[in-house]
Amino acid sequence: MTEYPGSYYAASAHAAPERPAFEGERAVEVCIVGAGFTGLSAAIELAERGHEVMVLEAAKVGWGASGRNGGQIVNGLNASLETIEGRYGRGTADFVATVVQEGGRIIRERVARHGIACDLKDGNLFTAFTARQMRELEAKQALWRGYGIDNFELLDAAGVRRHVGSDAYAGGMLDRTGGHLHPLNLALGEAAAVERLGGVIHEETPVLRVEDAGGRPVVRTARGVVRPEVLVLAGNAYLGEVVPEIADRVMPFSTQVMATEPLGERGRALLPTDVCVEDVRYVLDYYRLSADGRLLWGGGTVYGGTDPADIRAKLVPNMERIFPALRGVRIEHAWSGNCAISFSRVPQMGRLGSRTYFAQGYSGHGVVGSHLFGRILGEAVDGDRSRFDVFERVPWIPFPGGRRFAVPYSVLGSWWYGLRDRLGV
Numbered sequence: 001m002t003e004y005p006g007s008y009y010a011a012s013a014h015a016a017p018e019r020p021a022f023e024g025e026r027a028v029e030v031c032i033v034g035a036g037f038t039g040l041s042a043a044i045e046l047a048e049r050g051h052e053v054m055v056l057e058a059a060k061v062g063w064g065a066s067g068r069n070g071g072q073i074v075n076g077l078n079a080s081l082e083t084i085e086g087r088y089g090r091g092t093a094d095f096v097a098t099v100v101q102e103g104g105r106i107i108r109e110r111v112a113r114h115g116i117a118c119d120l121k122d123g124n125l126f127t128a129f130t131a132r133q134m135r136e137l138e139a140k141q142a143l144w145r146g147y148g149i150d151n152f153e154l155l156d157a158a159g160v161r162r163h164v165g166s167d168a169y170a171g172g173m174l175d176r177t178g179g180h181l182h183p184l185n186l187a188l189g190e191a192a193a194v195e196r197l198g199g200v201i202h203e204e205t206p207v208l209r210v211e212d213a214g215g216r217p218v219v220r221t222a223r224g225v226v227r228p229e230v231l232v233l234a235g236n237a238y239l240g241e242v243v244p245e246i247a248d249r250v251m252p253f254s255t256q257v258m259a260t261e262p263l264g265e266r267g268r269a270l271l272p273t274d275v276c277v278e279d280v281r282y283v284l285d286y287y288r289l290s291a292d293g294r295l296l297w298g299g300g301t302v303y304g305g306t307d308p309a310d311i312r313a314k315l316v317p318n319m320e321r322i323f324p325a326l327r328g329v330r331i332e333h334a335w336s337g338n339c340a341i342s343f344s345r346v347p348q349m350g351r352l353g354s355r356t357y358f359a360q361g362y363s364g365h366g367v368v369g370s371h372l373f374g375r376i377l378g379e380a381v382d383g384d385r386s387r388f389d390v391f392e393r394v395p396w397i398p399f400p401g402g403r404r405f406a407v408p409y410s411v412l413g414s415w416w417y418g419l420r421d422r423l424g425v
Contacts (some may be wrong), residue, residue, distance in 0.1 A: 002059040002204060007068055007335040008290065009184035014117065016061065016188050027055045030381060031219055031228035032244075033207050034067035037183075037366065038359055039234035040190040040380075041374020044110065047197035049382050054228070056221060057198065058206035062187030064238040065366055068337030070257060070286045070298045072276045073104045073179040074124055075151075078345035078363035082143055087344070088394055089296065090360045092225060095390050097147035103368025104177060106375055107186070114196075116189030119291040123275030124178020127160060127169045131279050137173040151177045166322045178289045180276035183367065189425035207242050210356070217356050229358045230381050233358035233375070236366070237340035245352055249396050250340040250361040253373035256311045257298035258334040259290065260326070267293045270323055274347075283316050295319070295326070311336060339364060343399045349373055349391040357388075 004010035030046055032039045035057035043053045046109035057063070077084075079095060111120050128134045141152040153174045155163075162174040191201055210231065211218040217231040233243060237252040263270070267289050271277070276288035285299035297319045300308065308314050311334040320327050342348055342361030347369050349359045357377055362369035373391075380388035 002063065004060060004063060004184075005068060005335050005337070006333065007184075007257070008294065008333040009067055009071075009182060010294065011333065012182070012292070013184050014188055016191070019057075019061070019201050019203040021204040021223060022054075022056060022221055022226065023250055024055075025225045025227070026320065026357055027227045028052055029228065030215075030230045030232065031056065031226050032232040033219070033235055034064075034234035034236065034239070035061045035187070035191060035201055035203070036064050036234065036236065037187065037190075037370035038236060038237075038374045038377070039105065039232070040066075040187060040194060040376040041371045042232055042234060043194045043199050043374075044197065045375050045378025046381060047194055047199045049378065051298065051382065053194065053199040055194065055201040055203065055218070055225065056205045056207060056226070057203045058202050058235075058238070060199065061191040062184045065236065065337050066187045066370070067184035067341050068257070068335060069183050069255075069339075069367060070276075070288070070296065071180050071183045071367070072124060072278065072286060072288065073181070073364060073368055074278065075104055075175060075178055075368060076100045076365065077347065077369065078365050080140070080143070081147055092390065092394065094147065095387075096255060097144075097273050098151060099372055099387070101149070101151075101177060101373075103370070103372035106369070106371040107181070110190060110193065111181075111186070114193040115191060116186060116193070118186040118189060119182045120179060121181070121274055121276075122179045123154075123163075123177060123273060124175045124180070125160070125172055125275045125277045126175070127164065127172040127277055129168065129279065129281070130170055132380045134171045134267060136195070136280060137171070139175060149347070152276055163273045163275050168322050169279075174275070178276070182291065193333065209319075211244050212353065215353060215355065217353075229355065231356040232377055232381065233356065233360075234377075236360045236362070236370075237338040239327065239360070243352070243358070246348075246350075246358055246360065248398070249348055250342050251399060252338040254308075254338050255298060255364070256300050256308065256315055256334070256336045256338045257296060258312060258315050258331050260295045260297075261330040261332050262293045263289075263295060263329070266325065267295060270326075285322070287319070295323075302425065308336070339366060343397045346394055347373060347391070348394075348396050349376065349388060351392065
């Protein structure tokens, strides 16, 4: 039986039913591979529209990135609207601007509608260390205003200190429509919603391969065969080589998170307004308070999806630089998990044939991106491909050097931008 990794989220997760592995052979209208946010979001969308839905999960609901991430609702895609306009034209950028905040709205709607207890809070703060980084935030505010989005509030150093008990920052920008939550409990609550709507979820059911039988997908699992009318691939970084046609389009990378002991009043002094925080460096740190007053601190990137030898040693120095008062605090949990990054930093959505859909490559913005893309996948399967088609037309860019050199090239690029962060240039 697969166990969740030893994270704070797993230790504080709500009880969930055992969902038996799939066995035998069955025809079904829609089969979704992956019970993370993308798959669960698509399943809810489809079940609400009256479709028969089966979800196959290799491990447990939310076992991958969806249940291990920083839990931050950060509006937007990794690629900026400026980048999207420059590469794909103003029309595509105008469309993206209409959806960049939708993922957060979907989360809030579903939490309210289905009564999901996931410690949802409002407020996301971007912080800058240097004047150059503040100019970047000012430019982002102006850019989004140019697309009709005006929810960013610029803050000077004193303004940031009202939210963060640290003198490390030169300023920042507050997005009150952002927020944070317990991601594993959100996933578990969404899975329960899928089942209440009539969907079926099978855990401990790894998909071995996907075949084509006369234009219809066939899904072969460890102990059975599923013959869906429509297949949705939502495994992202954990899909592996199951579908080679899309495996090389993204690269797994791991990010790390740790949780302190409960901090009580000390924690409230560090983050008095209970917002989540991320800085604007290329290799960034992000943090927030849990519902029981722990500091959840994340950061770092390891391309290729491997884990560092010592997560605490990697993260603690960064935490102590921002919050010197936490020197010596006990770290009770530390964990790692894989995300998937695309070379363009734009998520990918498409079809293989006419009956197999996929979405992947959220590039670090998966909490909101996966909920948005799950909804759009559901719309497309239901017959409305208007929004799906826009993303499907966005060309994917291969990693330089292909699979063999994707990791070393990405490490080199990360080192270069990290050096620029450290030098403040």
